[in-house]
Amino acid sequence: MRLPFSNFRITHQNPGAQDKLILPVNVLCNTDDEQLHSNIRINSRREGKWVKLEKEHDGIAILCGSGPSIADYIEDIKFWQKSGATVFAMNGAANYLLNNGILADYQCILDAREITVAVVGEAKEHLFASQVHPACFDKKPDAKVWHLQIEGIDDLLPEYDEGYCLIGGAASVGNTATCLAYAMGYRNLQLYGYDSSNKAENSHAFHQPINDGEPMVSVRFGGNDYIASITMKLQAEKIIETTRALIQHGVHIDVHGYGLFPDMWQSWGNIKKLEEQAKYELMWTHDAYRDVAPGELCAQVFIDKFNPHGNVIDFGCGTGRGALKLHEAGCDMLLLDFTENSRDTDALSLSFKLCDLTLPIDVDGVEYGYCTDVMEHIEPDKVDSVICNIMAVAENVFFQISLVPDVMGSLIGQDLHLSVHPAAWWADKFSTLGFDVKWTQDEGISAFFYVSNHLER
Numbered sequence: 001m002r003l004p005f006s007n008f009r010i011t012h013q014n015p016g017a018q019d020k021l022i023l024p025v026n027v028l029c030n031t032d033d034e035q036l037h038s039n040i041r042i043n044s045r046r047e048g049k050w051v052k053l054e055k056e057h058d059g060i061a062i063l064c065g066s067g068p069s070i071a072d073y074i075e076d077i078k079f080w081q082k083s084g085a086t087v088f089a090m091n092g093a094a095n096y097l098l099n100n101g102i103l104a105d106y107q108c109i110l111d112a113r114e115i116t117v118a119v120v121g122e123a124k125e126h127l128f129a130s131q132v133h134p135a136c137f138d139k140k141p142d143a144k145v146w147h148l149q150i151e152g153i154d155d156l157l158p159e160y161d162e163g164y165c166l167i168g169g170a171a172s173v174g175n176t177a178t179c180l181a182y183a184m185g186y187r188n189l190q191l192y193g194y195d196s197s198n199k200a201e202n203s204h205a206f207h208q209p210i211n212d213g214e215p216m217v218s219v220r221f222g223g224n225d226y227i228a229s230i231t232m233k234l235q236a237e238k239i240i241e242t243t244r245a246l247i248q249h250g251v252h253i254d255v256h257g258y259g260l261f262p263d264m265w266q267s268w269g270n271i272k273k274l275e276e277q278a279k280y281e282l283m284w285t286h287d288a289y290r291d292v293a294p295g296e297l298c299a300q301v302f303i304d305k306f307n308p309h310g311n312v313i314d315f316g317c318g319t320g321r322g323a324l325k326l327h328e329a330g331c332d333m334l335l336l337d338f339t340e341n342s343r344d345t346d347a348l349s350l351s352f353k354l355c356d357l358t359l360p361i362d363v364d365g366v367e368y369g370y371c372t373d374v375m376e377h378i379e380p381d382k383v384d385s386v387i388c389n390i391m392a393v394a395e396n397v398f399f400q401i402s403l404v405p406d407v408m409g410s411l412i413g414q415d416l417h418l419s420v421h422p423a424a425w426w427a428d429k430f431s432t433l434g435f436d437v438k439w440t441q442d443e444g445i446s447a448f449f450y451v452s453n454h455l456e457r
Contacts, residue, residue: 036112036131043130043137043145051127051146053165054185056250060085061186064104065174066093066204067195069257074100076256077192081105085190088127088181090173092208093193095121108180109136110148110173119208127180129167146180168242172235175242178253188252195259196236197226219260220340222267222278226260236261237285244411276379277338277356279414284341286411294373294400295322298448302370302398303329305439306450311366315357315390315397316374320347326370334363358382361393369394375426376402376417383419384433391435391453399449401426403442423447 062080064070064087070077074097081087081102089097089104091111097104098121107123109116109132117135120126126143128136137143149166168179174194181189193205197219214229219236228236239261243253255265264285267278283289295314299322302308308331314323317335320343327333327350335347336355343352355361357374369390378386390397402417409416421429423442430437430451439450 039112039133040130040147042134043128043132044147046137046145049142049144051144051165051167051180051183053183056187057185058188059186060188060190061181061184062087062190062192063174063177063181063194064089064093064097065191065193065195066090066096066206066208067193067197067257067259068199068202068205069195069259069262070096070193071205073192073256074102077102080190086186088177089121089123090177090193091116092119092121092204092206094123095119096206098122108173108177110176129176146183148176172231172238175235175239178239178242178246182246182249182251187250189246189254191253191255192257194235194239194255194261195257196232196239196261197228197259199259203229203232221260221264221281224263226263228260233260236264240264240282240285241287241411276377279412280339281341282412283408283416284339286408289408289411290319290344293319293321294402294446295319295370296325298322298372298398298400299325299329299370301448302326306368306396306398308368308370308398310368311364312368312370313363313366313394315369315371315394316377317347317352318342318373319344320350322370322372323347323350331368334366336361336363357386357389359389361389363393365393365395367395369397371397372400373402375399376406376419379418383429387430387433387435391433391451396438396450396452399426399451400446401449402446404445 060080062077062085064077070093077087078101087102087104088106088108090108094104094107104123106125106127107121108127109120110129112131112133114133114135116133117139120136120139126140128143128145129148130145131148147166149168165183167176167183178189214231216227216229217233219226219228219233247253255262264282267282295318303326308326310332312326312331312333314333314335317323317337320335323333323335324347333350335343335350335352338354338356340354353363371390375383375386403420403422405420406415406417423440426447426449427437427440430449436452437449438452441448
């Protein structure tokens with residue numbers, strides 16, 4: 001069964017409207033399970049060639065998507081191929097390359113719809129997923145078959161089908177092709193046309209009718225706005241995870257071109273040069289980073305000990321799961337964060353304001369504030385200003401602060417905890433700045449603080 005991708009949302013703003021409309025959606029496969037399973041059963045029983053797991057070798061894989069930027073790199077791709085590199089073309093990119101004097105070594109197709117037969121083109125060989133519609137195999141009966149790793153795949157294959165390898169990297173054929181090339185022994189991947197966003201009105205370097213009608217969304221990353229289909233936005237987010245995993249397994253990857261994914265890639269590779277906002281926009285694309293929400297884990301402590309009520313501000317809300325628990329306890333929540341993509345779908349119903357805590361906070365003052373897993377992320381020279389900015393708009397604030405280095409920063413090759421200190425250091429910091437630490441509790445790897453503007457003289 002193909003599971004939906006969740007935590008995905010569309011932002012829309014009607015002309016003349018002051019507020020944006022945020023719509024949570026689930027992204028489903030474009031083919032229902034019944035058709036997928038039928039395709040796999042039929043194709044896995046064909047007499048033909050299969051992609052097998054190959055030993056590591058020195059070959060270079062040139063992976064060609066269909067993004068508009070590939071038009072600027074035709075001569076580069078020709079050079080690579082003449083130098084002995086292997087060209088993998090995704091979907092309609094095969095015919096586009098052929099029209100520009102390049103016969104791809106492989107055409108890769110993943111899409112299970114019958115309409116996909118329209119993009120089957122010329123290449124030296126074809127690599128079709130077993131879920132591809134049989135009509136594509138009828139057109140290219142010598143195509144090599146491979147299996148996408150999906151839930152329940154083993155139950156669909158014939159008992160005698162042994163020794164096959166499952167290829168990861170769902171979400172798009174471009175993402176999957178990186179894993180496919182790895183399985184075939186390539187450890188040097190050069191990516192072209194992986195734009196994952198439009199250039200002007202064009203989503204591809206050529207007209208590809210099978211993609212007509214896909215919903216388009218506006219995506220903001222690193223201070224820039226991009227127009228992309230939902231599929232391409234998802235590809236950009238997922239391929240960051242895939243390429244990171246491949247690099248950890250010894251793969252060298254270069255991304256050429258422009259657009260959403262190339263810019264995300266450059267940001268990941270040069271993370272130290274980024275503003276903190278772009279850094280965390282990238283982090284929130286990783287499911288592993290979203291799995292644990294300290295705000296959610298600490299909310300009950302705050303509720304039991306201090307009985308917050310009325311208006312509460314969640315400073316650096318992250319996923320928003322902590323704010324949801326406080327809301328369920330009767331608090332009216334305002335969520336603050338400096339990224340748009342941090343919140344879970346369930347938290348989108350709560351009031352939210354984009355906010356940089358290192359700057360004065362333009363909100364009405366409240367009695368209670370909630371700030372978990374934030375202060376350790378602040379650059380050392382900005383810790384004082386962040387504390388003062390928070391305390392300027394909340395009379396009493398519950399802080400949870402990690403006391404140890406982070407482990408999740410390895411996802412992007414950087415440390416996330418920039419201010420790591422023992423609990424006593426933080427208590428002294430609050431006091432030095434003129435605030436009253438009314439309660440503290442050291443949990444070993446983290447500490448709680450209840451800090452008030454009301455000094456007891």
